[in-house]
Amino acid sequence: MSDWGVRGFVLAFFVIWASFLPSAKTSDDVMAFVDFLALPVILPAVALLSRFGAGKGITAVAALATIGALASVAIGLYEVRVLGQVRAKGNGESSSIFFSGMAALLAFFSLLGLQSSTSRLRWFFLFGNAAGVGAVLLGGTRGAMLAYGVLFSVFVAYTLTARNTALRMRLITVCLVLATTVVFIGTLFDLTRLQTIFVTASEAATQGTVSDQATNERLVIYSAAIQSFLQSPLYGHGWWNRFAAAVPFMGQLGVDVHARDNHAHLHNDILNFGSAGGIIAIFGYLVLMASPIVGAFRSPRTQNWGLRMTAAVGLVGAYLVMGAVDTMFVFEIPKSMFVLCSAVILGFFLDAPPTTPREAVEGASN
Numbered sequence: 423m424s425d426w427g428v429r430g431f432v433l434a435f436f437v438i439w440a441s442f443l444p445s446a447k448t449s450d451d452v453m454a455f456v457d458f459l460a461l462p463v464i465l466p467a468v469a470l471l472s473r474f475g476a477g478k479g480i481t482a483v484a485a486l487a488t489i490g491a492l493a494s495v496a497i498g499l500y501e502v503r504v505l506g507q508v509r510a511k512g513n514g515e516s517s518s519i520f521f522s523g524m525a526a527l528l529a530f531f532s533l534l535g536l537q538s539s540t541s542r543l544r545w546f547f548l549f550g551n552a553a554g555v556g557a558v559l560l561g562g563t564r565g566a567m568l569a570y571g572v573l574f575s576v577f578v579a580y581t582l583t584a585r586n587t588a589l590r591m592r593l594i595t596v597c598l599v600l601a602t603t604v605v606f607i608g609t610l611f612d613l614t615r616l617q618t619i620f621v622t623a624s625e626a627a628t629q630g631t632v633s634d635q636a637t638n639e640r641l642v643i644y645s646a647a648i649q650s651f652l653q654s655p656l657y658g659h660g661w662w663n664r665f666a667a668a669v670p671f672m673g674q675l676g677v678d679v680h681a682r683d684n685h686a687h688l689h690n691d692i693l694n695f696g697s698a699g700g701i702i703a704i705f706g707y708l709v710l711m712a713s714p715i716v717g718a719f720r721s722p723r724t725q726n727w728g729l730r731m732t733a734a735v736g737l738v739g740a741y742l743v744m745g746a747v748d749t750m751f752v753f754e755i756p757k758s759m760f761v762l763c764s765a766v767i768l769g770f771f772l773d774a775p776p777t778t779p780r781e782a783v784e785g786a787s788n
Contacts (some may be wrong), residue, residue: 445595
């Protein structure tokens with residue numbers, strides 16, 4: 423609990439839970455906090471991981487992320503090219519949204535190994551990044567594609583401003599990452615889904631409307647969500663009623679979605695929290711998003727402090743982007759991944775195990 427990032431997670435958990443209580447009508451409404459029990463897991467996770475990172479943690483995670491990215495792209499290729507699925511999911515019961523989003527994170531954590539390792543083998547991490555991007559494209563989730571753009575930009579910003587290597591080597595690193603990724607995805611993958619991002623953005627800017635049906639449906643949902651939030655801006659309608667409260671403002675679309683999906687959500691994290699718990703829940707969400715960055719910022723200014731900050735800013739930036747076009751905190755996979763990645767950054771990426779109060783006293787006396 424001495425880590426400010428961990429404190430932020432615990433605070434966010436209780437604020438979000440508290441936001442559900444004023445609108446609670448049944449015991450199920452009061453028990454909505456169970457949907458966020460992943461958040462306090464940050465406590466034992468950081469306590470455990472901080473004992474074993476000791477300087478090598480970033481490279482170890484980059485290696486694991488590279489293995490995960492290679493496995494993801496292999497599974498994605500099998501599902502799309504062999505099984506004939508339109509979009510990769512990772513398995514039949516999962517979601518292409520989560521598959522793409524987690525692949526983007528694997529690509530990013532692979533890239534961190536290029537900065538944490540001095541071995542010549544570190545260039546293997548280039549393939550982890552390229553494979554992760556390939557898996558993102560196979561999943562076909564545009565939010566994850568935009569999130570990877572944020573992740574890559576954060577990595578490039580750190581690489582070009584880091585003073586631990588010569589400028590020439592920093593430029594070479596960025597160019598190699600770009601070249602490897604472009605050649606890999608340009609050779610093996612269909613970029614049509616990626617191109618629709620630019621088409622939709624161009625239509626919205628020039629015509630004020632878009633031809634993409636999925637985007638139009640999202641806009642209807644967003645408008646209805648804002649109206650349901652304005653009905654009860656302070657404490658919302660309850661976590662389990664976040665979508666139902668917006669249905670009256672959606673017309674037939676809302677009725678159809680609600681009828682076929684018991685887990686329907688508003689495709690935007692802020693709107694989900696706003697409709698469910700009002701301003702109080704939105705505050706809890708913002709505290710949650712800030713926690714990894716605050717924890718990394720207040721960590722010891724040792725050798726890997728810059729990489730910890732880079733990892734935290736990239737993680738939060740990616741989740742904000744993905745959460746703007748879908749939800750990251752309704753379902754357990756992305757929710758748990760945020761907790762896990764934050765715990766890794768705050769605990770496992772330390773340069774040395776933290777000093778306990780007893781050790782600090784004994785060291786001072788010696």
